[in-house]
Amino acid sequence: MPRLRFIGRLREILGSELELEASSPITLSQILEKLPQEARRLILAEDGRLRVIVLVNEKPAQGLSQVIKPSDVVRFVPIVSGG
Amino acid sequence: MFKGGWTGKILRVDLTREKHAVQDLDGEVARSFMGGRGLAVKILWDELKPGTDPLSPENKLILATGPLTGFALPSSGKLVVASKSPLTGGYGDGNIGTRASYQMKKAGYDAIVVEGRAKEPVVLVVEDSEIKLEKADDLWGKDTYTVQDELEEKHGKEAGILMVGPGAEKLIRFGVVISEKGRAGGRPGIGTVMASKNLKAVVIKGTKEIPAYNREELRELAAEGYKEIKASANYDFWVRQGTMATIEWSQENSVLPSYNFREGWFERADEISGTTMEKVYKVAQKGCPFCNMQCGNICEIKEGPYKGWRVEIDYENIAMLGSNLGIGSMDWAMTLNLYADLQGIDTITLGSVLAFTAELVEKRMLPEDKLGLKLRWGDGEAMLQLAELIAERKGFGEKLGEGVKALSKALGGEWFAMHIKGLEISAYDCHAAPGMALAFATSPIGAHHKDAWFIAWELKIGRDVISKEKVDRLLEMQRIRGGLFEAAVACRLPWIELGFSLEWYPKYLKAATGLDFTLKELYEMADRIYDLIRCFWAREHGGWSREMDYPPERWFKEPLTRGPLAGSKLSKEAYDKLLSWYYEARGWDSRGLPRKSTLRERGLGYVAEQLEAQGMKLEE
Numbered sequence: 141m142p143r144l145r146f147i148g149r150l151r152e153i154l155g156s157e158l159e160l161e162a163s164s165p166i167t168l169s170q171i172l173e174k175l176p177q178e179a180r181r182l183i184l185a186e187d188g189r190l191r192v193i194v195l196v197n198e199k200p201a202q203g204l205s206q207v208i209k210p211s212d213v214v215r216f217v218p219i220v221s222g223g
Numbered sequence: 224m225f226k227g228g229w230t231g232k233i234l235r236v237d238l239t240r241e242k243h244a245v246q247d248l249d250g251e252v253a254r255s256f257m258g259g260r261g262l263a264v265k266i267l268w269d270e271l272k273p274g275t276d277p278l279s280p281e282n283k284l285i286l287a288t289g290p291l292t293g294f295a296l297p298s299s300g301k302l303v304v305a306s307k308s309p310l311t312g313g314y315g316d317g318n319i320g321t322r323a324s325y326q327m328k329k330a331g332y333d334a335i336v337v338e339g340r341a342k343e344p345v346v347l348v349v350e351d352s353e354i355k356l357e358k359a360d361d362l363w364g365k366d367t368y369t370v371q372d373e374l375e376e377k378h379g380k381e382a383g384i385l386m387v388g389p390g391a392e393k394l395i396r397f398g399v400v401i402s403e404k405g406r407a408g409g410r411p412g413i414g415t416v417m418a419s420k421n422l423k424a425v426v427i428k429g430t431k432e433i434p435a436y437n438r439e440e441l442r443e444l445a446a447e448g449y450k451e452i453k454a455s456a457n458y459d460f461w462v463r464q465g466t467m468a469t470i471e472w473s474q475e476n477s478v479l480p481s482y483n484f485r486e487g488w489f490e491r492a493d494e495i496s497g498t499t500m501e502k503v504y505k506v507a508q509k510g511c512p513f514c515n516m517q518c519g520n521i522c523e524i525k526e527g528p529y530k531g532w533r534v535e536i537d538y539e540n541i542a543m544l545g546s547n548l549g550i551g552s553m554d555w556a557m558t559l560n561l562y563a564d565l566q567g568i569d570t571i572t573l574g575s576v577l578a579f580t581a582e583l584v585e586k587r588m589l590p591e592d593k594l595g596l597k598l599r600w601g602d603g604e605a606m607l608q609l610a611e612l613i614a615e616r617k618g619f620g621e622k623l624g625e626g627v628k629a630l631s632k633a634l635g636g637e638w639f640a641m642h643i644k645g646l647e648i649s650a651y652d653c654h655a656a657p658g659m660a661l662a663f664a665t666s667p668i669g670a671h672h673k674d675a676w677f678i679a680w681e682l683k684i685g686r687d688v689i690s691k692e693k694v695d696r697l698l699e700m701q702r703i704r705g706g707l708f709e710a711a712v713a714c715r716l717p718w719i720e721l722g723f724s725l726e727w728y729p730k731y732l733k734a735a736t737g738l739d740f741t742l743k744e745l746y747e748m749a750d751r752i753y754d755l756i757r758c759f760w761a762r763e764h765g766g767w768s769r770e771m772d773y774p775p776e777r778w779f780k781e782p783l784t785r786g787p788l789a790g791s792k793l794s795k796e797a798y799d800k801l802l803s804w805y806y807e808a809r810g811w812d813s814r815g816l817p818r819k820s821t822l823r824e825r826g827l828g829y830v831a832e833q834l835e836a837q838g839m840k841l842e843e
Contacts, residue, residue: 195682217472
């Protein structure tokens with residue numbers, strides 16, 4: 141079951157961690173489909189571009205078709221600039 | 224010559240002679256350097272005698288707007304303050320969101336250049352073409368909140384007001400220019416330069432209409448831009464937390480500076496987070512002129528000697544005066560922030576100086592009896608006492624007011640003195656971020672985040688990736704943040720935080736000025752500005768070496784011990800690779816100096832000739 145971790149606005153919507161019920165590998169795109177619309181809108185732009193940085197086991201995700209294994213940790217990191 | 228955007232005029236003020244003049248802005252200079260930082264470095268290069276003492280009357284204080292300033296456009300209410308820095312000895316600048324920006328344009332000026340030194344403290348009052356110097360004996364020594372109130376009462380609430388605080392008056396090397404209670408700019412001591420001229424404040428009021436090439440189109444484009452910003456998915460969260468959301472972000476990514484950048488993770492981060500701020504401390508919202516995504520978090524201090532006071536906070540201040548000092552109390556971090564604002568001293572450098580001193584004490588390199596107080600990590604009260612000694616230049620505070628670089632040269636500990644080129648590093652730890660370290664190290668004013676925020680892009684590329692692609696992305700970021708935004712003088716936050724498209728800016732520039740700029744041309748302008756700033760540094764330092772572009776030894780030497788990235792540190796070999804690729808991509812030689820061919824290509828052939836005439840050998 142992959143673990144999803146969130147910060148910022150996404151954390152407010154989904155909590156800081158979410159364990160997905162998926163015993164077999166699924167794609168990142170399939171994971172996003174399981175999230176509520178409000179969260180998806182923060183993650184994906186209308187043109188399909190990622191609005192946030194997605195890290196799979198701390199490595200940048202290789203696109204929405206990347207297969208996520210049950211043991212993976214996926215972090216969703218918004219782009220911020222800090223002042 | 225100008226069809227709009229620029230007023231085409233620069234106000235020159237000589238405080239020694241008590242004279243002023245209005246100079247035409249050269250059209251070619253405007254096209255090549257635009258305004259803000261670009262115009263400032265051009266003036267400093269052309270007019271400042273090499274080797275000028277930054278605190279002498281001969282140094283110039285430049286207040287510069289850009290062609291977008293003053294129009295009702297997204298985030299165009301800023302101005303740049305610039306000078307030769309008394310902290311670094313190189314080029315220094317900063318930007319401030321302030322009413323003074325649009326008032327300067329309405330008064331009919333793109334920039335105000337101040338030189339000389341007044342015989343006694345003065346306020347420069349600019350009301351359209353009427354220029355006056357008013358006595359400021361009654362304001363000298365007063366804190367910046369009081370001075371804002373008194374000047375507003377005298378000149379009206381709409382007046383644009385820039386000032387220095389008592390700390391800058393005492394010539395602490397990291398005095399900033401302050402506006403509207405807590406709006407600060409010019410970290411490399413630009414406020415100190417202003418104070419050294421006995422210039423307590425500048426008050427600007429204008430009544431003219433800012434010239435525009437196509438006012439109607441500008442209005443329509445602005446309306447569309449505002450709408451796009453407001454429609455952003457993250458808009459509401461941004462307005463609620465602003466940059467303070469970055470505390471949590473930095474903690475999660477192990478870049479939150481803690482204990483003088485010894486760590487990138489802080490055990491009490493939750494207590495100083497954006498969420499804690501929102502729930503407990505935030506009482507009002509504040510923004511720059513023309514901004515519809517205001518990020519100023521006005522908070523009320525609940526405990527301590529400044530209980531009940533209000534202070535505007537953001538990420539850098541709270542990280543540097545909180546976690547970096549081991550302080551997990553929002554009240555104490557805000558108290559230190561407020562104190563620095565009242566005194567007109569830079570919050571980031573203050574945080575670094577206090578942290579460096581605490582570490583000297585911890586390592587028994589500085590006896591506490593010499594310091595005159597007991598200083599421990601996390602002790603807000605002791606940190607405030609030390610900040611008071613610094614601001615008043617009393618006792619050991621006298622030395623601390625010179626900044627971390629000078630302090631480490633005098634007392635040792637250079638390997639953990641967290642500065643680059645003399646400017647203390649802003650709040651991102653780089654033990655596990657080589658690209659961000661390079662960004663800080665090649666920032667044109669020293670280690671400031673304004674030009675150097677690369678960390679999120681680096682996460683996207685991969686923190687451990689060492690590649691030319693990473694360097695190319697850094698250059699792209701510098702062209703946008705340090706070039707386009709600092710020369711047009713517009714805020715970077717709509718773009719970076721809410722995804723506001725960069726394609727708007729050529730459109731805004733066209734409607735404002737009538738000139739066509741492609742993004743490619745704007746990036747070429749950015750490179751010209753970076754080259755000239757590098758040449759200015761080299762001229763003032765009598766040469767250059769690549770060590771000037773190195774981050775502090777700590778990040779190479781001592782791995783992180785806390786958080787998920789414990790064990791990480793920078794590799795010197797990898798860093799050197801990145802630096803060499805960076806020089807190559809910029810057309811600079813292996814020392815970090817622009818090549819003659821690069822300077823010619825950027826229209827800076829005369830700069831190469833002048834450097835060589837002074838005995839500096841440049842490579843072809």
